[in-house]
Amino acid sequence: xxxxxxxxxxxxxxxxxxxxxxxxxxxxxxxxxxxxxxxxxxxxxxxxxxxxxxxxxxxxxxxxxxxxxxxxxxxxxxxxxxxxxxxxxxxx
Numbered sequence: 001x002x003x004x005x006x007x008x009x010x011x012x013x014x015x016x017x018x019x020x021x022x023x024x025x026x027x028x029x030x031x032x033x034x035x036x037x038x039x040x041x042x043x044x045x046x047x048x049x050x051x052x053x054x055x056x057x058x059x060x061x062x063x064x065x066x067x068x069x070x071x072x073x074x075x076x077x078x079x080x081x082x083x084x085x086x087x088x089x090x091x092x
Contacts, residue, residue, distance in 0.1 A: 004031060012054055025056045032062065041069035045082050052085040063089075 004027050010016060011024020028051040035044035048066050051058060063086070070079045 008050065008054070012050075021054070025051070025054050028054050029056050029058075032056075032058075036062070036065050041065075042073070042075070042078060045069050045078055049081050049085040052089045058089060 007020075008024045008028050008031070011020040011022075011027075016024070028047065032044060032047040032051050035041075035047050045066050048058065048062055051062075066082055070082045073079065
């Protein structure tokens with residue numbers, strides 16, 4: 001798991017190759033979907049935001065899950081990050 005997170009960070013770094021960026025996008029999406037499967041809501045929202053920053057195209061299921069998490073959360077920072085990611089995201 002740690003090595004996957006490191007690969008995501010490498011692909012997000014300035015100067016990353018196109019191959020590294022593509023790989024980091026695939027891994028970020030896989031980590032997001034894993035968090036969703038395991039019911040790790042807060043972590044899933046954090047990973048959703050990271051995926052958006054990497055340019056990962058997300059589907060309705062990702063956004064619906066995130067909306068459900070932030071609707072039930074009192075964490076203002078988490079909500080703000082989610083809303084910022086939502087505005088930044090380019091739909092499929």
